[in-house]
Amino acid sequence: xxxxxxxxxxxxxxxxxxxxxxxxxxxxxxxxxxxxxxxxxxxxxxxxxxxxxxxxxxxxxxxxxxxxxxxxxxxxxxxxxxxxxxxxxxxxxxxxxxxxxxxxxxxxxxxxxxxxx
Amino acid sequence: xxxxxxxxxxxxxxxxxxxxxxxxxxxxxxxxxxxxxxxxxxxxxxxxxxxxxxxxxxxxxxxxxxxxxxxxxxxxxxxxxxxxxxxxxxxxxxxxxxxxxxxxxxxxxxxxxx
Numbered sequence: 001x002x003x004x005x006x007x008x009x010x011x012x013x014x015x016x017x018x019x020x021x022x023x024x025x026x027x028x029x030x031x032x033x034x035x036x037x038x039x040x041x042x043x044x045x046x047x048x049x050x051x052x053x054x055x056x057x058x059x060x061x062x063x064x065x066x067x068x069x070x071x072x073x074x075x076x077x078x079x080x081x082x083x084x085x086x087x088x089x090x091x092x093x094x095x096x097x098x099x100x101x102x103x104x105x106x107x108x109x110x111x112x113x114x115x116x117x
Numbered sequence: 118x119x120x121x122x123x124x125x126x127x128x129x130x131x132x133x134x135x136x137x138x139x140x141x142x143x144x145x146x147x148x149x150x151x152x153x154x155x156x157x158x159x160x161x162x163x164x165x166x167x168x169x170x171x172x173x174x175x176x177x178x179x180x181x182x183x184x185x186x187x188x189x190x191x192x193x194x195x196x197x198x199x200x201x202x203x204x205x206x207x208x209x210x211x212x213x214x215x216x217x218x219x220x221x222x223x224x225x226x227x228x229x230x231x
Contacts, residue, residue, distance in 0.1 A: 031216060032216035034218065034219075042223075042224075043206060043221045043222065043223050043224050044161065044206065044221045045221075046218055046219070046220070049218055051216075091158075093160060093161070097216040105151060105163060105166065106219060108160040108161050108162075109160060110159065110160045111158070111159070111160055113158070
C-alpha cells in the first residue's frame with residue numbers, strides 16, 4: 001500500500017517553455033501533498049505544501065507564479081514549471097499524506113528529472 | 118523555522134563495522150524524526166522513524182536514538198553491508214502526522230568498503 005507515482009519520470013524541454021509534472025496517490029486519498037526540489041548532491045528542499053481543494057502554501061523564496069501547484073482531487077496534484085530556464089533543471093519529488101491509516105508519514109513519489117536546455 | 122544539521126557529510130566504514138550519523142534540530146516543538154535512505158536518482162526511502170514519546174527504536178540492524186533535551190537524534194547501522202551504501206537524510210517535523218512539513222538535514226554519503 002501507500003504507492004505514489006509521478007509522471008513523467010524525466011523530461012527535457014527548451015528554455016521558455018512550460019512543463020507539467022503529475023503526482024498521484026494510487027491506493028489512498030492524499031489530503032496533503034508536498035513538492036520538493038533536489039539539486040545534485042544536495043538535500044531535499046520543500047517548495048510548497050498543498051491541501052486538496054485549497055491554494056498551495058509556498059516556502060519562502062519559491063515563486064508561486066513560476067511554480068504553479070494544483071491539488072484539485074484527493075489523488076492528484078500537479079506542478080507546472082512556467083517559462084522554464086536552465087537553472088530550473090533539477091529533480092522534483094512529490095510526497096503525499098492521507099488521513100487515518102495513511103496519516104503517519106509522507107509517502108514519496110519516484111521523482112521527475114527536469115532538464116531545461 | 119526549523120533548522121536540521123547533519124554530520125558527517127561523508128562516512129566510509131569497513132563492511133561489518135557500525136556507522137553512526139548524527140542530527141541536531143533547532144525547534145523544540147518538533148516531534149517526529151524520520152530517517153531516509155536515497156540511492157542515486159531514486160526516491161527517499163523511509164528506513165526508520167521515531168516520535169518524541171520514545172527515546173530509542175530498533176529495527177534489525179538499524180536503530181535511532183532521540184535526546185529531546187539536547188535536541189539531537191542519531192542513526193545507528195550495525196553489521197554494515199555493501200548494500201547500505203547510499204545517501205542518508207534525517208528530517209524533523211512538528212507533528213506526529215504526515216501532513217506536517219518535513220525539514221531535511223543536509224545528508225550523509227555512506228560508503229561501505231568491502
